[in-house]
Amino acid sequence: MPELPEVETVRRTLAPLWVGRMVQTVEIKRPDFVRLAPPGSKLKALGKGSTVTEILRLGKQMAVCFDDGRAVHLHLGMSGQVFVVPAGGSPERADHVHIRWKLDNGSSILFRDPRRFGGVWAFASIDELHRQRWNALGPDALAISTADLRLGLGRSTRAIKACLLDQTVLAGVGNIYADEALFLAGLDPHTPAADLAPAQTRQLASAIRSVLRAAVAARGSTLRDFMDAEMRSGSQQSRFRVYSRAGKPCRRCGRVLLGSTVSQRTTTHCPACQPRKRP
Numbered sequence: 001m002p003e004l005p006e007v008e009t010v011r012r013t014l015a016p017l018w019v020g021r022m023v024q025t026v027e028i029k030r031p032d033f034v035r036l037a038p039p040g041s042k043l044k045a046l047g048k049g050s051t052v053t054e055i056l057r058l059g060k061q062m063a064v065c066f067d068d069g070r071a072v073h074l075h076l077g078m079s080g081q082v083f084v085v086p087a088g089g090s091p092e093r094a095d096h097v098h099i100r101w102k103l104d105n106g107s108s109i110l111f112r113d114p115r116r117f118g119g120v121w122a123f124a125s126i127d128e129l130h131r132q133r134w135n136a137l138g139p140d141a142l143a144i145s146t147a148d149l150r151l152g153l154g155r156s157t158r159a160i161k162a163c164l165l166d167q168t169v170l171a172g173v174g175n176i177y178a179d180e181a182l183f184l185a186g187l188d189p190h191t192p193a194a195d196l197a198p199a200q201t202r203q204l205a206s207a208i209r210s211v212l213r214a215a216v217a218a219r220g221s222t223l224r225d226f227m228d229a230e231m232r233s234g235s236q237q238s239r240f241r242v243y244s245r246a247g248k249p250c251r252r253c254g255r256v257l258l259g260s261t262v263s264q265r266t267t268t269h270c271p272a273c274q275p276r277k278r279p
Contacts, residue, residue, distance in 0.1 A: 001117075002076045004141055004172030005215035006226050006234065007060050010082055014109070014229035015055045017084045018064070022104040023047040030098040033113075036121045036132070045122035046072055047101065056126075058134050059141065059171025063126065071126040073133055074111065077118030082111050083229050092231055114225075141172035142212050146205045153193040153201070160196065160204075161189035162263040173208065175265045176221060179243040181207045182269065188276040189267050190260070200277070214239070242268045 002010075026043045028034060034042060041048070050066035057063070062082075064072045074082060085091045087106025099120060101109040111120065123129040139148045152169035153160075163169050164178040173181070182189050185207035187200060196204070220226060220234030227233060241251055246259030250270040260267050 001078050001174055002060065002080070002220070002226055003174040003177055003215075004057075004060055004212055005177070005218075005236065006220035007062055007076060007172075008057055008142070008216050009220040009228045009234060010076070011055050011057045011062055012228075013232075014082060014084070017107065017229060018052045018103070018109060019054060020051065021107075022051045023049065023066075023101050024104055025102045027100040027102070028098070029100070030116075033098040033111075033116070034120050034122060036123065042122070045070060046099070046120070057140075059137050059167060060174070061133065061137075061171075063129055065126055069125050071123045071129045073121040073123065073129055075118045075121070077113060077115065079115040079225055080111065080113040080118030081225065081227050082109065083227060083231050084109055137167055137171040138169045139171065141170045141177075141208055142216070144170050144205050144208055146202045149205045149208075150198075150201050153196070156193040158193055159190045159262050160187060160193045161265075161267060163193045164208075165263055165265065170208070172212070175267075176240075176243045177208070177211050177215065179268055180241060181211045183242045183274060184211055186274055188274045189262055189269050191276060197277075242270060244268065 026046045026048045047066050050068045052064055053067050054065045055062060056065065062074045064074065085108045091110055093112060096114040097110045097112045099111040138152050149170065153163055156163055161178050161182060164173050185204040187204060215221060215236040218234055218236035219228060221236040222233035223237055242257055245257050246268045248257055250257055250273060253272045255270055255272040257268050257270050
């Protein structure tokens with residue numbers, strides 16, 4: 001599933017091509033892909049006749065805001081792609097396209113999702129989107145502070161990696177960047193969150209920000225089908241320190257990386273660089 005860096009990459013590449021443009025037509029190829037449309041035309045709810053004013057992101061979720069106050073929440077799910085087709089052009093992949101927005105300059109925005117774990121939610125306002133979707137999320141992981149992380153973790157006895165995957169604790173971290181951040185912070189992923197000393201929480205918050213910023217700079221990670229809005233791949237996958245590298249030598253110390261399962265998610269860590277420590 002695309003995590004914060006991938007969604008932020010889509011947002012950054014999509015915004016210059018969509019913000020300020022009016023939606024002339026909306027084509028819905030799969031009606032069940034659109035949810036929570038307010039009363040009235042579903043096409044109007046998705047922006048027909050309106051101009052995009054900004055594109056927001058919180059964690060792994062993105063929202064397109066229109067000049068009539070409406071907001072459309074885009075969730076990429078496991079395999080979702082939102083990309084631009086220039087005027088007169090044809091999409092590289094036209095299969096599994098569920099929604100198409102045609103803009104006033106002749107270009108189109110397509111939402112493609114082969115596995116259909118993503119979707120689109122239409123709201124009458126950005127405030128309604130916050131109430132129904134975003135208020136349940138924790139603070140955005142790209143700017144997580146030590147204080148907010150400590151508050152989110154509380155005195156949980158869950159493994160620290162399980163807490164990082166909980167979107168109510170902080171929004172945006174998934175399996176990839178949880179492993180990477182824990183390695184950078186030198187923390188065993190199985191350590192109960194309640195066992196972290198204040199200095200370790202501070203180090204972890206810094207590691208989360210650092211790992212995510214580096215991934216955004218690299219335009220995210222393309223493991224299977226992630227592409228930005230201009231159909232370009234990310235490159236952060238070539239820099240993974242531990243994720244998906246179980247059984248291979250640690251890039252820092254040479255010890256064999258260990259694989260395990262935390263919260264039903266495959267987990268990799270270095271027993272030397274991430275020793276279990278007590279506060």
